[in-house]
Amino acid sequence: MLSVVRRLFLKEKETQEDLMKKFLVVGLGNIGPKYHNTRHNIGFKVLDALAKEEQLIFETKKLGDLTTYKHKGRTILLLKPNTYMNLSGKAIRYWLEKEKIPLENLLVITDDLNLPFGTIRLKSKGSAGGHNGLKDTEAQLNTSKYCRFRFGVGDAFNKGRQVDYVLGEWNDDEQKAMPERLEKAIALIKSFVAAGTNNTMNSFNGK
Template sequence: MKCIVGLGNPGFKYRKTRHNIGFMVVDHIASENGWKINKSGFESHYTIEFLNGEKVMLVKPQTYMNLSGNAVKKIADYYDLDPQDIVVIYDDLDLPTGKIRLRQKGGHGGHNGIRNIIDQLKTKDFNRIRFGIGRPDSDLPVVDYVLNKFPKSEKKTVEEAIEKSNHACEDWVEKPFLEVMNTYNT
């Protein structure tokens, strides 16, 4: 089984904020395939479906961002998933808005959700899609910036990157992540 985890914070007030881009990508994948994320368990909302003959689990941890690893660990343990069968989608301040970057492993880069996943899985070797949200132009604190919604001026760029992330995830179901990475990181 392939596990696609979108990071975010639960609750209406965080909906469509920069920090919830992982949730937005997972919701888009579900919508594009006619699926509903309607199951609860593993401290997550999730669904398990089939895509091109492969079992796929879409996951939105409900632990709040900084404890995302708790949910990912429970799923990995229950389904005996290898970390390479997991891809985590999350916001990245160090990439321009709408730029995506796929990686097979690495550090947390200051992202507390990724830090917690590394701590819980006891490895840095899991697939990631870093979704650029840029940095604030003003003196706005980072915590406020990530919890704000994307402005209308970035809507098209964000939608295109969500679609690109969706295609990368769907390609990964059929191809090695390295091959997908080489395609989408150009």
């Protein structure tokens, strides 16, 4: 028979391994119909596309809408914070702590003005780049070392019109290209969970 200490050790090891197989994927955006199809809400849009593909249903829980997805032995929590963009970090920190998810298993999806429309880029750390959702996430987590998935929305706006642009809706060309870009975004998320950050960056960045 295993000793009590040995059994406790194995149980703790098993628990740690289980936690390493749990992920939190967060799409940033603003709640409400007027923001639904805006560039700033691409995080919500990506998670909605994944949920539709996998026939998942979001439920409104504390600080956001949540659903759970299983992929290759991993458990993935998909979260759309309902705190509005500027307080996104509050919801992220709450669900990380509640589910005891390691920081390295966090992925935050956000729009990026510095990337051409549809360009996707995964980074393991970095600055907020003026993005209020990332600023609050960094403040709440007290670190900038978390993975973020940047989805390019372009910068086709006149000086001083940045806010109008990100809160504006997709144009016709972007709408036509969106299904293929969303398919690529979903593939990136699945790769991040199953293959890891470095492999995913090598496979998807700039594509």
